[in-house]
Amino acid sequence: MADVARMAGVSVATVSRALAGSPLVSEETRARIEAAVKATGYVVNQVASGLRLQRSRQVLVLLPDIANPFFGEVVLGIEEEAQRLGFGVLIGNTARNPDREAALARQFQTGAVDGLVLLTGHKPPDIPATRLVGVSEHIADPAVAMVSIDNRAAAREAVAYLLALGHRKIAHIGGPAGNILTQQRYAGFLDAMGGQVDPARVQFGDYSIASGEAAMHTLLNTTPTAVFCSNDEMAIGAIRAARANRLSVPGDLSIVGFDDIPFAGAYDPPLTTIRQPRREMGRVAARLLLAAISDEDLPRPAVLPHTLIMRASTGKIKIS
């Protein structure tokens, strides 16, 4: 900046003002400064600026698993809205590793970013809740603003659809037992079934294809005619297991997933599933967080609408 100031024949203070768009700079001076900036290829040092201003105009999105196709669209929504409001978006992958989570949280504590979007379902310790917003998976601390769908109602709706198709022997594959999403979706399943569930018809996986496959192999002993899965990957695993046992989907077995990940519609058969408005969830999260960073108080319309997407992995029960 000193170079630019020298070249334009002004002080660094004036350069700083010109670059910040202050009205306190004459048009002529501004033009000279801009020419000097172009000539030197100077760009403002955000680190120094951040140190001085105590804010970076950056937000950090914490992902538990960057390979999970659910998150991509959410991040796009966050970026859309952040860019509109003049903020940059960085992404950090915690890989569910506490050390990495701590290292990324430090980016906040240290002023490198102004706020955190949590897609991890987990609040890093020692961070003020006012600079946080959680998306999709609820954060234990109720002070953290949340953006999500009503997972319980969505699960209820998915299972009600299976009931409407005539299914009664409906099984469930949930995620890891401690997981809050697992609990909410399982609760919705129980709601729809009116509590009439054979415990043997409920299995829990870890949201992976392989775990869905394993769970389905076990469930097959209970001869279900339909299965509600807590995500699309496990639904795909369930279909693979059914096929391996010479059952056709949806002929012999109907399968419902959850999330409507990009591959859900392209699978064979295309998956019936619950769609979350992922992009909009990202947008709302960004709006909430940036408002909080600017110390505005905003209403919190945290619950967004889901949609049941009826595709070809479900069908009416066979008359037997």
Added chain:
Amino acid sequence: MADVARMAGVSVATVSRALAGSPLVSEETRARIEAAVKATGYVVNQVASGLRLQRSRQVLVLLPDIANPFFGEVVLGIEEEAQRLGFGVLIGNTARNPDREAALARQFQTGAVDGLVLLTGHKPPDIPATRLVGVSEHIADPAVAMVSIDNRAAAREAVAYLLALGHRKIAHIGGPAGNILTQQRYAGFLDAMGGQVDPARVQFGDYSIASGEAAMHTLLNTTPTAVFCSNDEMAIGAIRAARANRLSVPGDLSIVGFDDIPFAGAYDPPLTTIRQPRREMGRVAARLLLAAISDEDLPRPAVLPHTLIMRASTGKIKIS
């Protein structure tokens, strides 16, 4: 830091030294300082430290599309190695948008990160090549270190496999025409075919499932018995198009993909494809970049081995 110094009864200089692990601090003083750190919950401000040291011990990974399942494992490899060497990893999604790319590149120019890993195939302007490493898709500037497989040889191998299965009417679905990966894989296809290719048997998509589907619908007019696709998504699209035309895969048509993304093995039929050693590519890239940042000169073992994964989307040609 001033608080800690006061509480420990020392100067900030000593606190800084103690926290940096300098041997110039007595055990007793160090203990007092550590107690004060714990009591105050103090954490070092990386922004200020970065400003002073002119380095941040962070690298930034630039992704063209965060939703692309290819990148997840590469990022994990980068993180593994970076963490081992005491560096943090941030991720930026350019969404192929020049503005976003520029905003993220500024993170480098401004000292917020010490180096960039490019998965975009594109070098942001005004960045010294010595702090860059490209992965997978070649960067036009030859000064940028690269980590990739031999795409041409891999394509040649995939098509040779189809030839070995007896196929002769082999079509190709490539990516966007300008794309370097597209060109390399197409060249490998031509190599294997000995230049004997009906131009009507070559179509180009945009690496999406939908574009693969559209390309396949066109190719069907040329009655191919096998198709080599430039990525797995387009291969899945090709299978969908074949199915829509009552062709069985691999019965009537063999399909080969490229990349071995996580869903390739779970699709029905499981995809024959070329596997890139994605995690290892990430590790090597991190090693290269961090060596360059530390001004070490390292050999550049840029070309990593690929593997042809033979699954069920390919079969011997039917005797007709």
Added chain:
DNA sequence: TTGTACGCGTTATCAT
């Protein structure tokens, strides 16, 4: 409208 000078939180140099 512009310049001077201080402070943001560190770390390194120099002195003790």
Added chain:
DNA sequence: ATGATAACGCGTACAA
């Protein structure tokens, strides 16, 4: 072994 202080690059209060 420790302390005082300058400097990293910027933004702003205050003076001019």
